[in-house]
Amino acid sequence: MSASAQAELSKRFIVKYPSANQMSTLSEQGFNVQAEQQRLLQQQGIEYQRSMMMADYHVITVSADNEQQLQQRIDEISNSNAVVSIEEDRMMRAFFTPNDPRYADQWHYFDQQAGINLPAAWQQATGDGVTVAVLDTGYLPHEDLMANILPGYDMISDEFVSVDGDGRDGDATDPGDFMAKGECGDDYPPQDYPSSWHGTHVAGTVAAVTDNGVGVAGVAFNAKVVPVRVLGKCGGYTSDIADGIVWAAGGTVEGIPANRHPAQVINMSLGGGGACGDITQQAINFARSKGTTVVVAAGNSQSNADNFTPGNCDGVINVAANNINAGTAWYSNTGTTVDVTAPGGEWSIVNDPNGVLSTDNAGEQGAEADAYLTKQGTSMAAPHVAGVAALMYEKKPDITPDELEQALMDTTKAMTDNCVGCGTGIVDADAALSSLDDDPVGEPGSVTENITNGFYATWSTTVTVPAGMSALEVAVDKTQFFALGRGELTVSHSNGSSCTADITYSKGSCSIGAPAEGEWTVTFKAIGWNSNLKMIASWK
Known part of the structure; x- marks a missing residue:
């Protein structure tokens, strides 16, 4: 067992013993408090540490081989008349406050109602070792972002859309997406639009360099960003976006070098009207x-929101936007396909402080000086969630997309306008991370199946064992008095754990200590004829 695994199964507690008056009362009732306290402290896995300055309070350590055993030992102490109370001796830490000068303007991180509760979350994770792919307009080498940028790719195949004139290549920098009135067709745009530097703003929310005395902070500031350029002048084609999704996740796209840094998280602050297309769904x-x-x-x-893709595709986390008052942002789509909400801000004027502040650029058409500007939109809300997802992957690297989504949805904060169609509420980063500590411990149970009669037959089934069990026993026995059975019983898990038993006279069993959660395969290979046998699996 690794040192980290061992630490997870050892906790310190503060116990309160009965006062002198309480001990006297218990003694009159025939209960020896001191003897019981000594008995508890002599139990395996329980170690006395010290007394405290407050009378009757003491510190102990409780250790165990697994979570279920740990809880059993805690329950035994808690239920004893020799102990008045028990509470965990929790580790406290100073809250981290970045020294970035514009952090104070990033209300969307720390506002009690409208923010995502980042300061507390940073005590648990900062995104270290996690990669987030940002599928967007590309990136600029902003001084407050560049250190967290990994090599990306320009997936835009149309030279008019790409602006840079060279089609797909390994340069994901953003040349700008300035649009003159009507140049995209169908009278779009209705007026000249300056370059958005959208991808740089989104990437900064995910992982701006933090605590460097410059600019702003990022949600997952120790994560890395792989920029995948899929949006250019007038937008981006579905085919390029689908290829970008596959490439970002580590898949093969013909004619393009493999992504050396497959992403655990993909952010797409983009979309359009209509149903989720087949190619987009397949890529997801x-x-x-x-x-x-x-x-x-x-x-x-x-x-x-149900009418906008790719947010309406299956298996994505679809994000609506809230304002600084923790209500629904006026522009945000809402609907049954929305899973959660995050700060998107609202503007009354350009660069309104009630927007979301991040890395940007001062250029109207081509890139000029680095800047820090606010924007509003669900495009700003989504990278908050992508950043929190990165924090969660650091804390629990084997978390599945479904588990991550459910944890986010189960731990949100209420919105002030009781929005219907904003998912479960505003993402709470600290609560989502804390929920990953709650490894579920299943209930003891058993299952019985009849073994098919046969001659030199091989019979197999699977047994699902819940988390936190201390033992799994599988037995073969008779279903009635007259039975025939001889052969070999094997119980195995995909992690390599297994046990075997010889079955003679229609009986036999084998057991596994601390069985892994999940499916176990049970196989009985008969020698000769077998009949009237059953398999009994039990876990506790």
């Missing part, structure tokens, strides 16, 4: 098969 399915969580902005049309 591929990413999920690689264990990658896909986060999507719900859209800014003040409409039904």
Whole structure:
């Protein structure tokens, strides 16, 4: 067992013993308090540490081989008349406050109602070792971002859309997406639009360099960003976006070098009206098969989010936006496909402080000086969630996309306007991370199945064992008085754990200590004829 695993199964507690008056009363009732206290302290896994300055309070350590055993020992102490109370001797830490000068303007991180509760979450994780792919307009080498950028790719195949004139290549920097009035067709855009530097803003929310005395902070500031450029002038094609999803997750895209840094999280602050297309769904399915969580902005049309893709695709975390008052942002799409909400801000004026502040650029068309600007939109909300997802992957690297989504949804904060269609509420980063500590411990149980009669037959089944069990026993026995059975019983798990037993006279069993959670395969190979046998599996 590793040192870290051992630490998880050893906890310090503060116990309160009965006062002198309480001990006297118990003694009159025939109960020897001191003898019982000594008995508890002599139990395996219980160690006395010291007395405290407050009378009758003491510190002990409780250790165990697994979570269930640990809880059993705690329960024994708690239920004893020799102990008045028991509480965990929890480790406290100073809250981390970044020294970035504009952090104080990032209300969306720390505001009690409208923010995502980041300061407390940073005590648990900062995104170390996690990669987030940002599928967007690319990135700029901003001084407050560049240290967290990994090599990405420009997936835009159309030279007009790409602006840089060279199609797909390994340069994901953003040349700008300035649009002149009407140049995209169908009278779009209705007026000249300056370059958005959208991808740089989104990436800064995910992982701006933090505590460097410069600019702003990022949600998962020790994570790395793989920029995948899929949006350019006038937007981006579905085919390029689908290829970008597959490549970001570590898949193969013809003619393109492999991504050397497959992402655990993909952020897509993009979309359009319509149903989820087959190619987009297939790309998302591929990413999920690689264990990658896909986060999507719900859209800014003040409409039904169910009608906007890729937010309405299966298996994504669809994110609506809230304002600084913890209500629904006026522009945000809402609907049944929305899973959670995160700060997207609201503008009354350009660069309104009630927007979301992140890394940006001052250029109207081409890139100029680094800047720190606010924007509003579900595009700003989604990277908050992608960043929190990165924190969760650091804390629990084997978490599945479904588990991560459920943890986010189960731990949200209420919205002030009781929004219907904003998912379960505003993401709470600290609560989501803390929920990963609550490893479920299943209930003891058993299952019985009849073994098929046969001659030199091999019979097999699976048994699902819940988490936290201390033992699994599998037996073969008779279903009635007259039975025939001789052969070999094997019980195995995909992690390599197994046991075997010789079955003679229609009986036999084998057992596994501290069995892994999940499916165990039970196989009985008969020697000769077998009949009237059953398999009994029990776990506790």
